Amino acid sequence: MVKFVKGNEAVVIGALYAGCDYYFGYPITPASEVAHAASAWFPAVGRGFLQAECETASINMVYGASAAGKLSMTASSGPGISLMQETISYMAGAELPGVIVNVQRAGPGLGNIYPEQADYNQAVKGGGHGSYQCIVLAPGNVQEMCDLTMLAFELSFAYRNPAIVLTDAMLGQMMETLRLPEAELPRPETDTWAVSGTPATRKNLITSIYLDVAQEEAINRTLQEKYARMQVEARAEQYQIDDADVVLIAYGVSSRIARTAVDKLRATGVKAGLFRPITLAPFPTAALCAVADGRKLLVVELSCGQFHDDVFFHLAKGLGRVVNVGLLNRMGGALIAVDDVVARVKEL
Amino acid sequence: MAVKKTVGMYPAFDRSGTSTRASHYCAGCGHGIIHKLITEAVTDLGIADRVVMANPIGCAVFGYYYWDVGNIGAAHGRAAAVCTAVCRTCPEAIALAYQGDGDLGAIGFNCTFQAANRGERMATFFVNNGTYGMTGGQMAPTSLEGQKTATTPLGRDVLNDGYPLHVCEVINQLTAPVYIERVSVADTRRIMDARRAIRKALELQRDGKGYAFVEILSPCPTNLGMDAVQAAQFTNDKMEREFPLGVLRDQSATATARPAAPAKPGPAAFFTSNPDGATDAAPDPSFAEQRLKFAGFGGQGILSLGLYVAEAGRFAGRYTTWFPSYGPEQRGGAASCSVVVAGNPVGSPAVDHADVVICMNLPAYERFAKDVRPGGWLIVDASVPIAEKPVGVQFVSFPAIQFATERGMPRSANAVMLAVLAASGATGLDRRVMEQALAASFQKKPSLIPKNLAIFAAAYQQAGG
CATH class of the missing domain: 3.40.50.970 (Thiamin diphosphate (ThDP)-binding fold, Pyr/PP domains)
Known part of the structure; x- marks a missing residue:
């Protein structure tokens, strides 16, 4: 069955099918529709909704629910996500799951409410203190706003690690057809680690304090090993790649513009393709290296080049040598025009 | 001791x-x-x-x-x-x-x-x-x-x-x-x-x-x-x-425990309980992609008008997107939205070069009229003062606001404009799916469905459909 919904609403549908018990959030444009839909739909299906007093409280409520072995989430944008970083670090340190949806707006500072992708480094490279890594998923359409929110819960509980759905104002506010999920996800087993106020969980402990230096280092190494294991979850979509001379590399809102550009370029005889990471962390390094080698590359993104720099880094890491990667970007909430992508590719 | x-x-x-x-x-x-x-x-x-x-x-x-x-x-x-x-x-x-x-x-x-x-x-x-x-x-x-x-x-x-x-x-x-x-x-x-x-x-x-x-x-x-x-x-x-x-x-003597929340159906039962009748789109490369822009001021039903067309596209089995753009002011500011109706999955939902632009007021006309591609459609409310008829595009002026106001339904100017769009034949979407979308949008206020369908039919006829 299909529904015509906003991306921000699809997030809530995905969360509920994933079994999310509680939504904790604070409104902010352009993420507010997530809270609006959650406030209506969570109680309607017997789950809980709470508008917290601030984003700091929201994320600490997510921390608390996760510590109790329950599924919960929050959603915000820009300034609100920045406020959450301390506790996302705590979640990583205490190995707690939990889903955070970032409907990116333009920054820095108060910025504006139009789409940008400038929280890439914050999401993918940590954002809070310490050596940690979130799982970061990047939907490219309304269907994936739902599906990847479900996946975020699944991976988050499988790896006991915070997961971020990194999306943007356009994907959040646009409407598109959503096929409802086939079934709800099975409930994850949490009694072995969570503190749920039950006899079975009474001796469990959720903490991230390790005063002993050797123990803290061991914990850090364990975390890094976990992040390395998560690499098998990397995924990407390839569009018109096989015979492509030029590969556009983009995620989220930019990937949609790039996809239209690929169609336009092919209509004029230019063999273009699109590589779209679906997971930004873990990054689909091997798949990217396999398609990128020997082709002209252009990153299309809405930031100063944060994603571009990471593409450059992963290619160098995967191929063992430096590869030239072009950048076409806008900032401040401006979208990239399809014609600009087409023109830039023809210049390559 | x-x-x-x-x-x-x-x-x-x-x-x-x-x-x-x-x-x-x-x-x-x-x-x-x-x-x-x-x-x-x-x-x-x-x-x-x-x-x-x-x-x-x-x-x-x-x-x-x-x-x-x-x-x-x-x-x-x-x-x-x-x-x-x-x-x-x-x-x-x-x-x-x-x-x-x-x-x-x-x-x-x-x-x-x-x-x-x-x-x-x-x-x-x-x-x-x-x-x-x-x-x-x-x-x-x-x-x-x-x-x-x-x-x-x-x-x-x-x-x-x-x-x-x-x-x-x-x-x-x-x-x-x-x-x-x-x-x-x-x-x-x-x-x-x-x-x-x-x-x-x-x-x-x-x-x-x-x-x-x-x-x-x-x-x-x-x-x-x-x-x-x-x-x-x-x-x-x-x-x-x-x-x-x-x-x-x-207050320990008088405080009572909160009652437990009543049991509710799960998400699968909840979200599938009210199907709107649309089915998933199927690829159809023969359908020429339609990119439409709707603009006016907040309160004119601009976003809803776009939504009617997007829904009509869905009822016709097309891939559709709807993307709003409005100022920080929730009410009264400029409002516009982009709609794409296509035979294949839609790439960018933002409309730069439009096949159809509909303007409900002068600022919208001044800002978006230039975005119509050559040979595309420019449809404006007749209240917009236009010194020179634009060339190179198919131009329609219709008094949608006046038409709706005269019939005691000023909020239905957007339904009138939908009828004008249907009558123009600009979109490749027929009258039937437009009406279906209009009716579906009033699902929660069913008493408004016949009234809006009636004014749609009257406007469709007036617009020469």
Whole structure:
């Protein structure tokens, strides 16, 4: 069955099918529709909704629910996500799951409410203190706003690690057809680690304090090993790649513009393709290296080049040598025009 | 005299990394007494399996070394948020916050205040010793006027640092809390009072009766630079003068447990209960992609007009997107939206070069008329003054606002414009799906469906469809 919904609403549908018990959030444009839909739909299906007093409280409520072995989430944008970083670090340190949806707006500072992708480094490279890594998923359409929110819960509980759905104002506010999920996800087993106020969980402990230096280092190494294991979850979509001379590399809102550009370029005889990471962390390094080698590359993104720099880094890491990667970007909430992508590719 | 054996704590404090029974607290510190009072009451009330204790930052960060209950370490100031989540997601759990004055009164004050205001099903044990303990004797929000601390070397100056914060009194301004009391553990008589208060707070939690707040004055000899006796005297004499002991509120006799929420159908049942009749789109490369822009001012139903067309596309089995753009003002500002109807999955939902532009006012015309591709359609409300008819495009002017207003349905100018669009044949979508979309949009107000279909039909005819 299909529904015509906003991306921000699809997030809530995905969360509920994933079994999310509680939504904790604070409104902010352009993420507010997530809270609006959650406030209506969570109680309607017997789950809980709470508008917290601030984003700091929201994320600490997510921390608390996760510590109790329950599924919960929050959603915000820009300034609100920045406020959450301390506790996302705590979640990583205490190995707690939990889903955070970032409907990116333009920054820095108060910025504006139009789409940008400038929280890439914050999401993918940590954002809070310490050596940690979130799982970061990047939907490219309304269907994936739902599906990847479900996946975020699944991976988050499988790896006991915070997961971020990194999306943007356009994907959040646009409407598109959503096929409802086939079934709800099975409930994850949490009694072995969570503190749920039950006899079975009474001796469990959720903490991230390790005063002993050797123990803290061991914990850090364990975390890094976990992040390395998560690499098998990397995924990407390839569009018109096989015979492509030029590969556009983009995620989220930019990937949609790039996809239209690929169609336009092919209509004029230019063999273009699109590589779209679906997971930004873990990054689909091997798949990217396999398609990128020997082709002209252009990153299309809405930031100063944060994603571009990471593409450059992963290619160098995967191929063992430096590869030239072009950048076409806008900032401040401006979208990239399809014609600009087409023109830039023809210049390559 | 036999010393009563401590109950409710781990028999050995293995989690501290040593196997001794010595705690990490300083001699003369009140924490150990408070820990004992809590664990003893938890044990006596038979609720240890249900208790989830939010451990704070500060000296009691290692509470989990001792308390044989479920323990969660909370970030600085956030125990109340953690407890909020625990008590809301685990109906059987008893959520307790144990926090010091810096944690609760400074960084986390709003967190506690808001949880108290919501009447969360939790108890807070607020340990007030007038200074930061583990961090090293800095000024706390509860430090006394003139009190010398690591960050007030000349004594707390109220002109610079403000006044000692009376947390119980602030919490007592709120409606929801059931029980608020300030006690002390500085001597035996006071400890027995504290024991009673802590038990009452825990009994309320056992019975699910709501928010309880117990402030406990507690000596901190190390950071006050005193010995144990002097610190206890300081607590009794100086601190109590600023923070008088006593019950501020006790509604335990009349408080009742909140009823459980009624059972509801799951998401699969909920989301599939009301199908709109549309089916998934199927690829059809022969259908020429239509990119449409709708613009006017907020309140003219611009976003809805776009939505009608997007829905019509869905009912026709097409891939569609709808993307709004409106100013920061929620009402009355400029409003526009982009709609794409296609035979294949849509790439960019933003419309730069439009096949159709519909303008409902002059600013929209001035901004978007130029976006029509050569040979595309420009449809404007007749109220828009146009000096020269644009060339190179198919131009339609129709008095949609007037047409709707004259028929007593000014809010249906967008339905009129939909009919004009249908009559123009610009979109490749027929009248039937437009009407289907219009009707579907009034699903929640069915009385409006016939009226809107009627004005649609009249406008369609007038527009030459």
